[in-house]
Amino acid sequence: MRKLRAIVLMTGLSALMVAPAGAFTDPTNSDIAPYTALSGAPMDAIKQAMETTHLGLSLRVDPKSKSIAGIARYTVQALSELNAVEFDLDPRFKITSISIDGVELGLSEWRNDGGKLIIDLPNAVGEAGYVDVQISYGGQPRIAPNAPWDGGFVWAKTPAGQDWVATAVQGTGCDLFWPCLDHPTKRVGMLDLSVTVPAPLVVAANGRLSGVEHNGEWSTYRWQAKYPNDYGVSLQIGPYETVSTDYKSRHGNSYPITFWHLPGHHDQATRLVGEMEDYLDFFESKIGPYPFGNEKVGVVETPHKGMEHQTINAYGNKFVLSAEGYDELMQHEFSHEYFANQxxxxxxxxxxxxxxxxxxxxxxxxxxxxxxxxxxxxxxxxxxxxxxxxxxxxxxxxxxxxxxxxxxxxxxxxxxxxxxxxxxxxxxxxxxxxxxxxxxxxxxxxxxxxxxxxxxxxxxxxxxxxxxxxxxxxxxxxxxxxxxEAELPKLSVTRSGSRLSLVWDTVSEDTFAMPVEIRIEGDVQTVAMPEGHATVTLPFVDAHVTVDPYSKVLRENEAIAAWRSQEAADRQKKQAK
Ligand SMILES: [Zn+2]
Missing domain, CATH: 1.10.390.10 (Neutral Protease Domain 2)
Structure with a gap:
């Protein structure tokens, strides 16, 4: 996810810099169960013992009633003996039935306590054994107060007035719309996602499109994704059109780059697909092969700003141009295919x-x-x-x-x-x-x-x-x-005659052995500091010295610190007005 930039609100004559309204969901919000608001919390023994090898998730999304109806069919493998299985699911959903290996359970055999759904198994499942779990549920999912930071569903309209729906759940978690194990290390082995929406809306989602069925006033899109990142599983629904190209990788394979865009944005989407080819060449030469070459590179226009959904990056940057000649937000989100999803x-x-x-x-x-x-x-x-x-x-x-x-x-x-x-x-x-x-x-x-x-x-x-x-x-x-440690290392530089002393000062006990470049009267040399300090003899007493002339080392910088406090004070003054 991209860090929210400060928003400038123009109110009459004064411009207020306001703080972001909130990044991840605050668990004390009254509109969400505290357990559901958290993501990646330490796992209990049941969750640790579960491996979800397959999930068939069928969702019917109805923009008119802002509701969803879902059936999750899990294959769970026991990493050690299981007497119960557990999923995270926002308690605002009504669970209508739960079955184990095809047999429906009685109401007393499961409970969803504040978002933690525990299902007792009729028979224990031994280590390495499998159990099928089916959960039917539905209701109105949480509406994202501030997507993509404070997440949930976004029920928007396109400029032409058509339904435009998206999900964004990073930090709050997959449990906002499907029963899942809301922890970064617990991914589903294979996800078969089937999403039914009112025709003629289109569903763009993770992985490969395996089929589309039109059934009267409804259409069903079937997507299949291998090992998707939990918070990366997302729905994007709108009157999408696509721009697509087949990318030939320097690693010998090829795969599609597809952009799902709103009508009227064909040219801008085409430009960004071209840019995406450059990103791929950069990442594939610097880091390695695109991790999801068996699926696709996907981008989809969303009503919210952006999110690194696996193989279907959300894009809401409105096709703005930059002086740097690229879409920084899109490149940042794309980097997460490597650093987050892979x-x-x-x-x-x-x-x-x-x-x-x-x-x-x-x-x-x-x-x-x-x-x-x-x-x-x-x-x-x-x-x-x-x-x-x-x-x-x-x-x-x-x-x-x-x-x-x-x-x-x-x-x-x-x-x-x-x-x-x-x-x-x-x-x-x-x-x-x-x-x-x-x-x-x-x-x-x-x-x-x-x-x-x-x-x-x-x-x-x-x-x-x-x-x-x-x-x-x-x-x-x-x-x-x-x-x-929080504090940046400080480099203290002192001179005495023609002696220049460099000393690293850090909070950590370790000797900070960072070498530093110095430029003396135009000549650059590297000063090794294996003991955390060094002395350099200058050619003459008044020789001009620039420390770290190419800014290679992150360290305390007094000018920036002073400038930051001034900025903070100015902000406070303006807010007080
Ligand atoms: Zn990010």
Whole structure:
């Protein structure tokens, strides 16, 4: 997901900068059960013991009554003995029946306590055994208060007045519209999604389209997706038309790029499909094969801003042009096919692997496309937004609400600081080790080819181990300082005569061994700092020195800190008016 930019509201003569109305769903909201509002919460024993190998999910979506009716048919494999199965499902839905292996259960055999549906099994299922579970349910799903940040259903109308429906549930979870295991490590092995909508509306969803049936006033679209990211499963319904091209990959395979757009947007969609071909060449050359080449690259125009739904990226950026010559939001969302959908962070605390590495793909792409100036300009912009209030990847697990907390939370750090950590890491270990590490993180192997890799789940610790192997040296000092502590490292620079002293100051106990480039009267040299400090002899007392002249190292910057406090004070003053 893309971080919400501050919104400018014009009210009379004064322009107010207002805070985002809320990123992820606040569990204290009165319109949602607290358990449903959370996503990725620690799993209990039942959930841990469940593997959902297949889900047939049939949904009938009725825009007129803003309601859905669903049947979820699960095949569950027991990882250890199961006496009950469990799903997350928003308790606002009425469950009409539940069957186990084809036999309907009595009402006393299941309960949905505040969104946690527990179903007692008539017979225990032993380790590695299977059980079929069918859940029929329906009702009015939560309407997203502020999609895609505070999620649910979006019931909109196109400019021509036709129904235009979308779902966006990241951070709140799949349980907002289907019974699921709302945890990043619990994906469905194969999803057969069948969505029935009033004709002539079209359904764009995850994976491959396996069939369309028209039945009087209703149409059914059948989609099949392998191992979809839970929050990536989404419905987009509208009077869509498509632009499509067959992309020939540098890795030898080919697959369709398809854009579902509203009528009248053919030319803009065609332009973005062309841009998408550039993104693919960039990602496939820098990281590796497009992870879902057996399915498709999909983009769909949505009433909300955007979301990284697997193989069907939501696009709501209104086809705006940028001075950089690309659609930054679309490129960012596309990066999540690699960093989120193919590689999934193990914990909420590892979200920076999605957002930080995903954000770093924009300056990297600009460098690939236009050169170093474009890269530097973007990095400079990102640097000014770093907050450093809490660690980017806390050692202890956190809740998804940390995302949203401007006072005690990340601010935008999992994006901007995450990207800067990647930038600094790349400088430290060099391009070869850096890009090999990214490839191994994303695919679990150094030489991915279409068909030779599966979905990956990894933590920040896993990433550290990979980088250490590629770099050939331990990097606790780097990962602890940048990711597990909040405060940025400070470089104190002092001069005494012709002696220049450099000393790293960090919160972490580890010796911060970051080398620094310095430019003395135009000559650049790298100062190794294995002990966290160094002394350099200058050619003469008044020699002009520039520290880190190419801004390769993320560190405390007093000018930015002072500028940020001024900005904050100005904002408060304006808000008080
Ligand atoms: Zn994102």
């Amino acid at each position: 590689l999934t962070g193990k914990r909420v605390a590892d979200l920076w692997l999605h957002e930080g590495l995903g954000t770093y793909m924009q300056p990297l792409y600009l460098d690939w496309k236009d050169g170093r100036m474009a890269y530097n300009a973007k990095m400079s912009d990102l640097r000014k937004r770093i907050v450093s209030k809490v660690p980017v990847a806390p050692a202890v697990e956190v809740q998804s609400t940390l995302y949203d907390d401007r006072e005690k939370g990340w601010g935008g750090d999992i994006y901007y600081k995450g990207a800067w950590i990647a930038h600094t890491l790349r400088y430290l270990v060099g391009d070869e080790a850096f890009f090999r590490s990214l490839t191994r993180l994303v695919y679990g192997r150094a030489t991915p080819k279409p068909g030779n890799f599966g979905h990956q789940v990894a933590s920040t610790d896993d990433f550290q181990r990979i980088v250490e192997e590629e770099y050939g040296s331990e990097l606790d000092w780097f990962f602890n300082t940048y990711l597990r």
